Amino acid sequence: MGNCCAVPQTSDENRGKHKPNPYAIDYGGSEPNGGKSTVLSNPTGYNIKEFYELGRELGRGEFGITYLCTDKSNGEVFACKSISKKKLRTRVDIEDVRREVEIMRHLPKHPNIVSLKDTYEDDNAVHLVMELCEGGELFDRIVARGHYTERAAAAVTRTIVEVIQNCHKHGVMHRDLKPENFLFSNKKETAPLKAIDFGLSIFFKPGERFDEIVGSPYYMLQRCSEKLWSRKTEQGVAQAIIRSVVDFKRDPWPKVSDKAKDLVKKMLNPDPKQRPTAQEVLDHPWLQNAKSAPNVSLGETVRARLKQFSMMNKLKKRALRVIAEHLSVEEVAGIKEGFQLMDTGNKGRLTSMN
Numbered sequence: 330m331g332n333c334c335a336v337p338q339t340s341d342e343n344r345g346k347h348k349p350n351p352y353a354i355d356y357g358g359s360e361p362n363g364g365k366s367t368v369l370s371n372p373t374g375y376n377i378k379e380f381y382e383l384g385r386e387l388g389r390g391e392f393g394i395t396y397l398c399t400d401k402s403n404g405e406v407f408a409c410k411s412i413s414k415k416k417l418r419t420r421v422d423i424e425d426v427r428r429e430v431e432i433m434r435h436l437p438k439h440p441n442i443v444s445l446k447d448t449y450e451d452d453n454a455v456h457l458v459m460e461l462c463e464g465g466e467l468f469d470r471i472v473a474r475g476h477y478t479e480r481a482a483a484a485v486t487r488t489i490v491e492v493i494q495n496c497h498k499h500g501v502m503h504r505d506l507k508p509e510n511f512l513f514s515n516k517k518e519t520a521p522l523k524a525i526d527f528g529l530s531i532f533f534k535p536g537e538r539f540d541e542i543v544g545s546p547y548y549m550l551q552r553c554s555e556k557l558w559s560r561k562t563e564q565g566v567a568q569a570i571i572r573s574v575v576d577f578k579r580d581p582w583p584k585v586s587d588k589a590k591d592l593v594k595k596m597l598n599p600d601p602k603q604r605p606t607a608q609e610v611l612d613h614p615w616l617q618n619a620k621s622a623p624n625v626s627l628g629e630t631v632r633a634r635l636k637q638f639s640m641m642n643k644l645k646k647r648a649l650r651v652i653a654e655h656l657s658v659e660e661v662a663g664i665k666e667g668f669q670l671m672d673t674g675n676k677g678r679l680t681s682m683n
């Protein structure tokens with residue numbers, strides 16, 4: 330579950346807005362599973378601790394905590410994402426969890442997509458037992474290497490686009506593609522890169538139009554684009570993106586091949602009808618000849634920026650965790666409710682037009 334995505338326009342009724350949530354505080358009701366309200370329709374089981382031992386914390390998000398998880402029958406290790414029911418304050422939150430499980434079950438096994446093994450649900454939480462990726466985040470490994478080449482960038486880009494293509498082939502849109510959501514399966518140099526976190530993903534049909542922005546697009550604008558467009562303010566970045574003004578004169582772009590810059594320009598076309606599909610990206614000469622891309626370091630500038638990027642993200646996450654841990658469930662619910670009242674356009678973001 331994340332904070333920035335595009336969704337088709339839906340009515341308040343369809344989104345379940347302002348409807349009572351039977352999962353957040355009181356789980357009593359006329360539902361199956363011993364009279365308790367449930368989130369999942371067909372979990373693997375009820376008591377996860379009967380089959381798995383939950384170990385140390387691996388990560389923490391808005392809705393839950395991810396733990397190291399060991400299968401008691403054979404000692405195999407996994408990751409368990411435990412989502413607190415008390416934090417599922419709206420019906421949309423609940424539907425997001427259901428859809429995340431449905432999508433992970435729907436997608437066929439792929440070498441670069443994390444797989445879902447089991448699901449459990451008790452009175453307090455929903456537990457998703459998934460493939461463990463303990464090789465660290467993509468950018469962290471790049472920084473640790475001490476240098477970065479265009480050939481390495483081409484290999485990573487190809488993997489990411491293949492993931493996108495596979496999702497689209499099976500009618501799934503990830504909607505939260507960012508560096509933090511790509512982890513290496515283990516610490517080996519040859520470890521495969523895996524896409525994780527399908528909490529914002531949705532099913533789609535060919536020809537379906539998605540034009541409503543939900544959540545803040547600032548991550549996309551600043552984090553991924555500030556250095557490329559050479560603008561220092563959010564407004565400047567946004568305007569540069571809209572005008573498709575790409576600055577290839579700043580370091581390290583003069584060191585980058587024309588083929589790579591050509592693909593970047595095409596992928597950043599503001600007109601969605603003109604942007605290449607995932608297959609067209611994979612067919613581009615730069616990715617078709619990824620192993621032939623220049624294998625010389627792009628310089629310290631790239632490494633320094635990636636290191637700064639990674640450090641700022643970790644600092645932001647820690648700050649948000651401290652804030653979240655000091656807010657009660659009721660306070661968090663109040664903040665969300667206040668945001669929804671101000672979000673008169675139901676766009677998931679606030680602008681001067683709201």
